[in-house]
Amino acid sequence: LVHPEFTPKHVAIIMDGHRRWAKARGLPVQEGHKFITPNLKNICNVSTKLGIQVITAFAFSTENWNRSKYTTSFAPIYEEVDFLMKLFEQFFEEFMRTSSYDALNYGGKYDILQATKSIASKVKDGLINLEDINNKLFEQELATKCAKTPDLVIRTGGEQRLSNFLLWELAYSELYFTKTLFPDFGEEPFKEAILSFQQRHRRFGGHTY
Ligand SMILES: CC(C)CCOP(=O)(O)OP(=O)(O)O
Ligand SMILES: [Mg+2]
Numbered sequence: 638l639v640h641p642e643f644t645p646k647h648v649a650i651i652m653d654g655h656r657r658w659a660k661a662r663g664l665p666v667q668e669g670h671k672f673i674t675p676n677l678k679n680i681c682n683v684s685t686k687l688g689i690q691v692i693t694a695f696a697f698s699t700e701n702w703n704r705s706k707y708t709t710s711f712a713p714i715y716e717e718v719d720f721l722m723k724l725f726e727q728f729f730e731e732f733m734r735t736s737s738y739d740a741l742n743y744g745g746k747y748d749i750l751q752a753t754k755s756i757a758s759k760v761k762d763g764l765i766n767l768e769d770i771n772n773k774l775f776e777q778e779l780a781t782k783c784a785k786t787p788d789l790v791i792r793t794g795g796e797q798r799l800s801n802f803l804l805w806e807l808a809y810s811e812l813y814f815t816k817t818l819f820p821d822f823g824e825e826p827f828k829e830a831i832l833s834f835q836q837r838h839r840r841f842g843g844h845t846y
Contacts, residue, residue, distance in 0.1 A: 643834075644688050644689060644834075644835070645787075645788035645789040645811075645831065645834050646688075646689065646691065647690065647691040647693070647785045647787045648684065648689055648692055648788065648790075648831075649693040649695070649790040649791070649802070649806075649810070650680070650692065650693070650695065650790070650791045650792075651790065651791070651800060651802055652673060652676075652677075652793060652822075653795075653818075654669075654794030654795065654817075654818030654819045654820070655819055657669070657794065658818040666717060667717070669818075670720060673694075673696065673728065673819075674727060676820070676823065677692070679827075680822075680827055683827055683828070690785075691738075691785055691787075693738060693787060695743065695802045696721075697721060697741050697743070698742075698743060698744055698800060698801060699747055700801065702742075704717045704718055743780075743802070745799075745803055746804060748779050748804075749779070749805055751778075751780070752775060752780075755778045756770060756778055775805075779806075781806060783805065783806050786808070786810065787806060787810045788810060788834065789810060789813060789831070789834045790802070790803070790810045790813070791813045791814075791827075792815070793818060793822045793826075794816075794817075794818050794819060795815075795816040795818075796814075809841045809842070811834050811837050811839065813833055
């Protein structure tokens with residue numbers, strides 16, 4: 638990697654392409670999802686070596702609840718979702734000690750709306766004044782607390798969209814899209830994303846060349 642001093646401190650990852658990977662091999666979709674834990678573990682280990690402090694992985698969105706829902710006479714069955722939830726339980730058991738955290742049942746618009754409602758009710762109750770509302774106060778109301786905005790967001794699987802992920806936090810993050818499906822997203826493709834970041838010229842809307 639060139640310029641190690643320009644390594645991003647916070648990398649967000651939209652893990653995508655699990656089902657396509659499985660279908661291309663004639664496997665059940667769960668075989669694609671199974672790569673979440675080992676690949677994230679690998680990415681966290683590589684990140685530690687590179688000096689990346691935080692990994693935020695988009696693991697399950699508020700919209701993902703509608704997956705493989707079919708109803709029996711008793712109740713809706715969420716086969717794929719149940720499998721993913723069990724996978725996340727295993728993930729948290731393995732990962733509680735690292736600084737990676739998972740965006741689970743997360744939606745950017747939902748988070749912005751709940752922060753807005755919380756602030757509005759505090760203004761109504763006289764706890765804060767309108768003139769107190771600024772970026773810092775708003776960010777404290779977000780579930781993510783906007784602790785550290787991602788320097789880089791990577792999306793695997795070929796799509797080039799944010800899918801309602803970290804809509805406030807990604808204001809000036811560098812975007813990196815790769816066709817590589819997440820099950821194939823190992824150390825080398827991850828390092829290619831970091832190398833691409835290191836060659837960017839971030840201006841944050843400010844100074845010109
Ligand atoms: C829920 C999420 C981690 C799964 C990401 O992969 P995916 O199921 O969207 O896979 P496809 O984009 O290939 O359908
Ligand atoms: Mg997908």
